Amino acid sequence: MTGMNENPLDLLPELLILLGAVAGLLAGLFLPRRRQRLVGWICGTALVAALAATAVAAFRPDLMAFEAYAVDLPTHVARATVIVATLLVLVLAAGWARDHHREAELYVLVLLAALGTVILAGAGDLLVLVAAYLLASIPAYALAGFAKDAAGTEAALKYYLMGAFLGVLMLAGVTLLYGLAGTTAYQDLGPVRSGAAGLAVVLLLAGLLFKAGGVPAHFWVPDVTEGASRVVAAFVTTVPKIGAFVALLRLATEVFAGLDTGWRPLIAIVATATMTLGNLAAFHQDNVRRLLAYSTISQAGYLLVPIVVAGRTELAEPALLFYVAAYAITNLGAFAVVLAVGEDLLAGYAGLARSAPGLVLALIVCLLGLVGTPPTAVFVGKVLVLAAAWDGGYAWLAVVAVVNTVASVFYYLRWIRPALQGAGPATVSRAAARVAYLAVALSLLLGAGSGALLYYGA
């Protein structure tokens, strides 16, 4: 270990996002309602600057800042993915919140939640993890109730109660682990031999599964996705997952590995339950938001697979990072289509192929992407995940994932079918449609460029 690294510039992307949030908040306080769009530009600029800083940082050697924050490949990927996804959400939000009297708050809350997510991904200390959990969660609760309508308020309350309850469990897990190991920094946590370690793993998982939307902490996902505004739903089902899964990866390789517990079969059970329950519950949904919500639960199940084999195979890390980035882009694309069309029921998509063929094409690419169809990015991610499971000795988990994938085709196609049939007039939001096209293009580019990306990543 080489002396302590305390250079704040190592956290430049995070600081830039924070700066953007603070500046946006201050500007929002003083700007008239009609000019609050400026805050969106401030936040967007901060994100672009953070992205640039991330790109620069990616070419520097890995390091551990303040002994509590890892700046390495997973963090770079999480930063870039969160920033790009948040930028897409900002564009979607700008169309929805135009001239809302609290427009500035929306952008700032989104930015703060994104910041929490990035720190969640980079946390190298259990206390930082807890702080990041709170930073990622609390703005999201506020966002869920942003519209101040009955459904949104209910969603916000459910979200908050679930988050608070599971957060407390996680805090208990952190406390337990601190008591067992005497430290909270990942790098100092030595091998712990205690029966209580297993309990600590379960308690820690409770909080992170809440952020990830996995069983048994998934209950908030369908209710919030349906109750909150569509933009917020797109954000909370996509962005926090990125941080949660990278944090899980880090925990699994650096903390769980040192614990004398059967955490791998445990997470394998959770993964199986998550993907199966998500898929089965999505089967006969007539509300596309609930359908997408359950779809994100099943995707969380696939994403848990590389966590199971983390540390056992070289493929686990690239599989998780690629899948999470691909999933974020594709899921946002699907939500962008929902926003563009403005319909929640499957029947509302009838005849869309006539009135907006481009949008239907985008929808098809996104949904088939979520299934894992070449040449989209999720396909590559899924192949990597399956290979990692196979390589790590969890072949049965790979089989479960494949069976689930086959089953999932059914409900995605249930959405595509009405869109290709009949005729119905539909007015389409241009800005959201453009975001959908952009997401589709990114997904296809990521899929096509996967070879080069994985090569240089390695």
Add this chain to the structure above:
Amino acid sequence: MTLLAPLLPALPVVAGGALLLVRRAAPAVALLVAAVTVVQAVLAAVVRPALTFEVFTGYQAGLAVDGLSAVMVVTVAVIALAVLVFAAGEIHESEGRFFGLMLIFTGAMLLTVTATDLVLLLMAWEVMGAMSYALIGFRWRDPGRVRSGTLAFVTTRAGDLGLYLAAGGAVAGAHTLTLASLTTLNAPWLHLVTAGLVAAALGKSAQLPFSFWLSRAMAGPSPVSALLHSATMVAAGAYLLLRTAPVLAATGWAGPLVAWAGAATALLLGAVAVAQRDLKQLLAASTCAQLGFMVLAAGVPAVAGGTAQLVAHAAVKSLLFLGAGAWLSTLGTQRLAELRGAARRYPLVGVTFGIGALALAGLPPLSLWVTKDAVLAAVDDPVLSVVSLAAGALAAAYAAKALITVWLPAPEQRDAAPLGLLERLPLPPLALLAASLGILGLPALFDAWARLLGAPGPVPEAGELAWSGLLALAVVLLVIRARGAFGEIGVLTGWLRLEPLAVAAIWRPLTAAARALARFDDHVIDGAVRTVARAAKAAARIARSPFESGVDGLVRAAAGGVGRLGALARKPQTGQVHTYLAQATVAAAVLAIVIVLVR
């Protein structure tokens, strides 16, 4: 200047294609293009451009203007210009189509005579055949014309297959496609290639046994006949044989065969010409006969004499057909009996036609007298000599028959339209050429001519010249004395019954075989396929009842089961927070128990 080689055929082809599409100001454009082509041809004859490229990997192709090609391109270009000037006066329907096709036709001929390899030659050869079909059937609304075009096309096409055979043989035998390297071929391939070339050339040149298609080709407008019978199409066959005369000589058998085919055609089709009652048919048969001398020249070989014959004949025959066409358009007839006095009504046409006819008869000092003897001088076989001489005498007879008919006073005055300037314009220059090309026979000029062609040949001897001239004169005088009245023999008037013969001997058996094969296909092969399909369907029916319903049931049961599971999976989602929290707690507790148990 290399560019001139592809430009020479490309200009008329491209312009013709454009005319087919645009169809504006067709005669003017066609005349301009033809005039430029004449300039280009003369330039090419002087500069001798050559272009080589690789057409397939390892196979050279090219365009080049050598001595023979130089003569050919100038002849083709000049005759095409003369014919197009006449056509501009006569054709006033579908001008874009007519002049477009004529230009492509001319361009294809130019490509044929400049190609140095079999690929380009074959392409041009085929395009020329297709254009001849379209031009013979130009007035396609009239009954029978399209059939005539088809017959001509199919007949020449049958011969053309030989060219494919030759190309295939050249590739298989020597991995080459260039004409110059054909002589280097080894035994089996050399004979195969030569047989193919001879078949293609005899077909195109309407030699025996293919002659009948030329009779059918008369269905086209007169300018088409004038071009098709002189410098293009039929000339292409003669050109190909003259070009490949060394190959013919190398085989040993092909030279005599070709010589005899030419001589026989000259004799028999000469007799056919004498027996015709229709001016255009007479001229058509005479074309076959005159081309016979060129084919004879290729077989002997006497390339210099044959080429001279080709050039002189091109001028003479285009002149005669334009004259016949002028009378057809003004008097509305081409029957010899009704053409009496035509020459007196139209003196310019009459005089020029007369010069052409006298040249055709081989009268001294006109062109064909000299060129024909340049060919005959090289014939060694005495029997062949006699046949050729007899053919020459027949030429004098049919030419004199045409001449005396049109110059005899008319029995009654018929209505007649005046002749336009454009139609009169090309006649005097062509007549001048027909009369004067005989100077090639002067020993000094003939040497230069032979050097130009790179093919030394015997100079026509004075004695032979005098003898054949006298013979022609005697025959002409006899015919004039008899006022062109011949007893007509049915077989000869009917072109030796070649067409019915070909139909009966080749066409009918072919179609009968095709019908029989079609029946075989319909009943036996198709029947077998249908039986297989019926059997498969029957097997499928048998398989369906027990098996498929089982599989189907399995799938349905699986789908139903999964659907019920889906409903079950939504049960925990009560919408009430306290049940959520309770479930999460229970699940966490279960997980804790699991991890303690499985450690």
